[in-house]
Each structure stands twice: as C-alpha cells, then as structure tokens.
Amino acid sequence: MVDAVVIGAGPNGLVAANVLADAGWSVVVLEAADRPGGAVKSAEVTAPGFVNDLFSAFYPLAVASPVLAALRLEDWGLRWSHAPTVVAHPLDDGRTVLLHRDREATAANLDAFAPGDGAAWLGLVERFESLREPLLGALFRPFPPVLPAARLLRELGVAETLRFARFVLQPLRRWTEESFNGIGAATLLAGNALHTDLGPESAGSAVYGWLLAMLGQTLGFPVPTGGSGTLSDALVRRLRDRGGEIVCGARISEVIVRRGLAVGVRASDGTSYDARRAVLAAVDAPQLLTHLVGPEHLPARLVDDLRRFQWDNATVKVDWALSGPIPWRDPECGLAGTVHLGGSVDELTGYTGALSVGAVPARPYLIVGQMTTADASRSPAGTESAWAYTHVPQVVHSDQGAAGITGRWDEREVQAVVDRIEAEMERQAPGFGELVMARHVFGPLGLQEANDNLFRGALNGGSAAVHQQLIWRPVPGLGRPELPVDRLYLASSSAHPGGGVHGGPGAIAARVALRNAGVTGPLRRAALHAAFRAVY
Numbered sequence: 001m002v003d004a005v006v007i008g009a010g011p012n013g014l015v016a017a018n019v020l021a022d023a024g025w026s027v028v029v030l031e032a033a034d035r036p037g038g039a040v041k042s043a044e045v046t047a048p049g050f051v052n053d054l055f056s057a058f059y060p061l062a063v064a065s066p067v068l069a070a071l072r073l074e075d076w077g078l079r080w081s082h083a084p085t086v087v088a089h090p091l092d093d094g095r096t097v098l099l100h101r102d103r104e105a106t107a108a109n110l111d112a113f114a115p116g117d118g119a120a121w122l123g124l125v126e127r128f129e130s131l132r133e134p135l136l137g138a139l140f141r142p143f144p145p146v147l148p149a150a151r152l153l154r155e156l157g158v159a160e161t162l163r164f165a166r167f168v169l170q171p172l173r174r175w176t177e178e179s180f181n182g183i184g185a186a187t188l189l190a191g192n193a194l195h196t197d198l199g200p201e202s203a204g205s206a207v208y209g210w211l212l213a214m215l216g217q218t219l220g221f222p223v224p225t226g227g228s229g230t231l232s233d234a235l236v237r238r239l240r241d242r243g244g245e246i247v248c249g250a251r252i253s254e255v256i257v258r259r260g261l262a263v264g265v266r267a268s269d270g271t272s273y274d275a276r277r278a279v280l281a282a283v284d285a286p287q288l289l290t291h292l293v294g295p296e297h298l299p300a301r302l303v304d305d306l307r308r309f310q311w312d313n314a315t316v317k318v319d320w321a322l323s324g325p326i327p328w329r330d331p332e333c334g335l336a337g338t339v340h341l342g343g344s345v346d347e348l349t350g351y352t353g354a355l356s357v358g359a360v361p362a363r364p365y366l367i368v369g370q371m372t373t374a375d376a377s378r379s380p381a382g383t384e385s386a387w388a389y390t391h392v393p394q395v396v397h398s399d400q401g402a403a404g405i406t407g408r409w410d411e412r413e414v415q416a417v418v419d420r421i422e423a424e425m426e427r428q429a430p431g432f433g434e435l436v437m438a439r440h441v442f443g444p445l446g447l448q449e450a451n452d453n454l455f456r457g458a459l460n461g462g463s464a465a466v467h468q469q470l471i472w473r474p475v476p477g478l479g480r481p482e483l484p485v486d487r488l489y490l491a492s493s494s495a496h497p498g499g500g501v502h503g504g505p506g507a508i509a510a511r512v513a514l515r516n517a518g519v520t521g522p523l524r525r526a527a528l529h530a531a532f533r534a535v536y
C-alpha cells in the first residue's frame with residue numbers, strides 16, 4: 001500500500017506527486033493514457049522530423065510559477081527556447097500589433113497606433129513588476145492566502161486596493177478604453193484574454209488579458225526545447241528519482257469510499273490501489289464527483305451545484321507540417337512564436353458573442369503557434385512546425401457559416417471548421433495552403449478521446465468566468481482542494497487557481513494533504529465536517 005494515489009499524470013498530477021514524494025510519501029500515479037503528460041505532450045503526428053505539440057505549447061505560466069521553480073526542472077533536463085518576438089496580432093487594415101520582450105519596442109509599436117499608449121504600457125509593466133511576487137504568491141497558495149494577500153494589500157495601499165479590485169472585475173473593453181487611446185493595445189490585450197473563454201465584454205476579462213500580456217512582456221512565451229513533452233519528461237524523471245511510480249493504461253473508474261474516507265481507487269479492469277493517507281484526483285471535477293465518487297457520497301447541495309458547473313468552450317485544433325515559413329503579409333508576424341488572428345477587439349467581441357449564443361463563428365479567432373520559429377529543433381531547416389486552434393460552442397445551436405454545423409462533430413463538421421481556420425490563415429498569409437505538407441486534426445470529440453479531462457476540447461478544466469473562480473471553483477465552497485469525502489483532494493485545473501500549465505492546483509492539493517495528515521484525525525475531521533456542513 002502507498003501513502004498516496006494520484007489519479008491522472010498531467011502536469012498537475014505529476015506536480016502533486018513530486019511534492020508528496022519530496023515530503024517522503026510513497027506515491028503511485030495512475031494514468032488512463034499510454035504515456036504520462038496529460039495536455040503537455042508532443043509527437044510526430046504530421047510528417048517525419050516534425051515535432052508537434054499535441055495540446056499546450058507556450059508556457060509563460062510555467063516560468064512564472066513559484067511551484068515549478070521550486071521543482072528545479074532544469075536539473076532534470078528541461079530547457080527553454082524563445083521566438084524573437086513574443087506575440088504578433090495582424091489587423092485587417094495591414095497594421096500589426098506586436099509584443100516584444102523589449103518593453104521599449106512594444107511601447108514604440110503601441111505609440112504608432114496612438115501616441116501616448118507606449119507610455120501607458122510602460123506604466124502598466126512597472127506596476128505589474130511591483131505586484132508580481134505577492135500576486136503570484138496569493139494565487140499559488142491554498143485559499144485563503146492570508147500572508148501574500150496582506151503583502152499585496154501593503155504594496156497597493158487601501159485606496160489602490162479598491163481600484164485594483166474594480167479592475168479585477170472589469171471587462172477588457174471598458175478597462176482598455178479607460179487606459180489607452182488606440183486599438184493596438186486593446187487588441188493585443190484582448191487577444192491574450194481570449195486564451196480563456198472570456199471575451200472583451202466579459203467581467204474579469206481585463207485581468208486575464210493583463211496577466212498574460214504582462215507575463216509575455218516580462219518573461220516571454222517560452223517553449224521547451226525539443227517539444228512540450230520534454231516538460232512532462234522532466235517531471236516524470238524527477239518523480240521516479242524520488243521513488244514515485246507511474247502506471248499508464250490505468251483508467252480509474254471509482255474512488256473507494258469507506259465510512260466517509262477515501263481509501264483507494266479502482267481501475268476499469270478491476271485492479272484496486274489502496275492509499276494509506278490520501279487520494280489526489282488530478283482529473284476534472286464533474287468526472288471525479290459524478291462518476292468516480294458518486295452522488296451517494298456527496299451532500300445533495302453539492303450534487304445540485306455540479307449541474308451548474310460551466311465548461312469552457314469546445315475546441316478544434318490543427319497541426320501542420322509546412323514546407324516553408326508562413327508567408328505573412330507583414331513579415332513581422334514571421335518572427336513571433338504566437339500569432340493571434342481574427343481581427344481587432346471589435347471582431348473578437350463578435351466571435352465571443354457568437355460562442356455565447358451557441359453559434360459556430362463564421363470567422364474564427366485563432367491562436368497560432370510557429371514552433372520552429374520558437375525552437376529550431378522542431379522541424380527540418382527551412383520548414384515550420386505550426387498549429388492553430390479556435391473555439392466552438394460546447395452546445396451548438398446554430399452555424400454562422402454556410403456549413404450547417406450542428407455539433408455532431410463528425411469528420412465533415414470538423415473539416416468545415418478547419419476550412420475556416422485555413423481561410424483565416426490565407427487572409428493574413430496568402431499562399432499558406434500551398435505550404436501544407438501534412439496536417440493532423442483534433443475536433444472536440446478527438447480531444448476528449450485523447451484525454452478524458454478535455455471535455456469536448458475544453459482546455460481549462462471549466463470556465464474562467466469570475467463566478468467560477470476562487471471560492472466558486474469548481475462549485476461554491478471553500479476554494480480549497482478538500483472535498484466532503486475525507487482524504488480526497490481535487491488536484492486538477494478544475495480547482496483554484498485554474499487552467500494552464502503552472503502546477504498550482506496539484507501543488508496546493510499536495511500541500512494540504514500533507515498538512516492534514518499531520519493533524520490528529522478526529523479533530524481535523526470534525527472541523528472539516530463543520531465547514532462543509534456550513535457551505536453545503
């Protein structure tokens with residue numbers, strides 16, 4: 001019997017297992033897929049010599065994460081690589097807004113859209129740098145993060161805290177109207193906000209656009225040299241060095257609960273794995289609570305709350321092997337690792353508005369990755385390993401385009417979205433299609449088939465909307481990894497602080513499990529039950 005069983009070998013499961021193993025616990029990680037990594041995997045799926053990142057690709061959150069920094073993955077072989085430019089966002093009028101790692105260069109680009117916006121940008125960056133440490137400290141601690149929040153408050157002062165709280169709730173459009181004069185900055189920030197499921201008009205979108213753009217400005221959008229899988233490899237190697245075990249091909253179908261305690265798990269082939277001290281589930285909250293635990297072990301109010309759990313949007317992703325660099329109208333785009341397409345902030349409002357009403361957008365917003373530009377090892381010299389993805393509604397009510405997409409997501413419907421993706425590429429890079437040597441496509445169902453956690457291609461373990469963050473993530477509760485089943489912890493991106501590759505939910509769950517194991521059983525259980533009785 002091991003001290004802890006971890007379900008799921010994505011970044012959060014692997015981080016959780018590493019933190020537990022560092023504390024001397026024996027750990028086994030059980031993974032449904034045939035190899036570890038979750039949504040951090042690369043493979044040759046298009047053409048020989050082309051490494052494609054199957055899911056995630058750019059890791060500003062990983063390099064910013066104090067959790068991953070503490071694991072020192074560079075000692076286990078992880079190397080980072082950067083594209084010359086962080087982000088490019090070409091507009092329909094021929095101009096391109098650019099995020100450079102040199103802040104003065106970014107400012108100069110924004111000034112070309114509206115004089116003065118460069119100075120406003122530099123002010124934002126300076127402010128971000130003063131807040132970064134306490135802010136990230138607060139995000140990566142179990143809730144409530146009393147000490148880092150106090151440091152944040154001290155840094156801001158009471159008057160600025162009031163204004164910062166207002167900013168955190170603001171829609172991106174309103175905030176950028178207050179802060180900038182041109183569409184350059186608004187579009188750059190909106191393109192970043194759309195890495196979540198929030199549009200420019202959504203409450204809370206300003207802070208996401210700001211956070212990602214500021215991380216890009218100060219740390220870049222790095223990629224692991226050799227493919228995203230090398231990040232998972234480093235986590236796996238580190239864990240094995242500490243005696244941790246990983247079993248692949250083990251799809252967990254049940255958390256074994258006895259007298260309100262999680263005591264192990266059972267795989268779909270009937271094998272059971274006992275856990276002496278904790279079960280950490282680095283899988284999505286609906287799967288864990290509804291299927292692996294079951295409503296019979298949960299308070300009725302929690303079961304009811306789960307009906308209101310909101311997934312983030314579904315996704316269609318294409319990986320390409322290209323015979324040459326993408327022929328962008330504006331050659332500046334060719335220097336960026338990440339390119340955002342789909343028009344300016346106004347068109348992005350149209351795109352997210354379509355998603356909100358369940359319509360498949362006629363014109364997609366794309367996140368494009370130029371991986372060979374970011375890391376020359378990804379494909380043969382003179383070629384490009386690239387991808388793009390766009391979002392489609394979780395539940396389709398209509399199609400804004402002519403293909404009559406219904407949400408069945410068979411080959412025809414997925415291909416119709418791929419056609420829209422490639423048409424958007426052609427709009428900014430005429431002749432793009434002639435370079436495509438091979439493609440690999442994931443529709444919403446294909447993403448979920450590859451990883452159960454990606455419900456119809458939802459990337460972030462649930463919506464990033466403010467009503468599903470902090471003490472409302474994944475459902476109204478304590479904002480903590482503990483669940484009403486004792487010794488069971490939610491360790492995936494469905495938990496605070498949410499999606500992205502930073503290891504936050506995994507590390508928080510592991511730390512709380514370690515701390516709880518050190519407290520005498522009956523007392524702690526009584527306190528926990530009292531807290532859960534209050535919220536459920």
Ligand SMILES: Cc1cc2nc3c(=O)[nH]c(=O)nc-3n(C[C@H](O)[C@H](O)[C@H](O)COP(=O)(O)OP(=O)(O)OC[C@H]3O[C@@H](n4cnc5c(N)ncnc54)[C@H](O)[C@@H]3O)c2cc1C
Binds near residue numbers: 033450457491498500
């Ligand atoms: C297409 C795409 C692009 C993305 N781009 C980025 C990006 O560029 N940068 C970034 O920071 N983030 C990105 N993300 C988000 C990021 O990858 C996720 O937020 C992150 O991987 C979540 O980590 P996790 O460990 O919680 O879950 P996952 O990485 O999804 O891992 C969950 C693991 O659990 C396993 N599992 C599920 N159910 C079971 C079960 N019943 N039994 C056993 N095992 C099970 C799965 O097979 C999987 O291996 C992207 C995601 C996708 C899908």
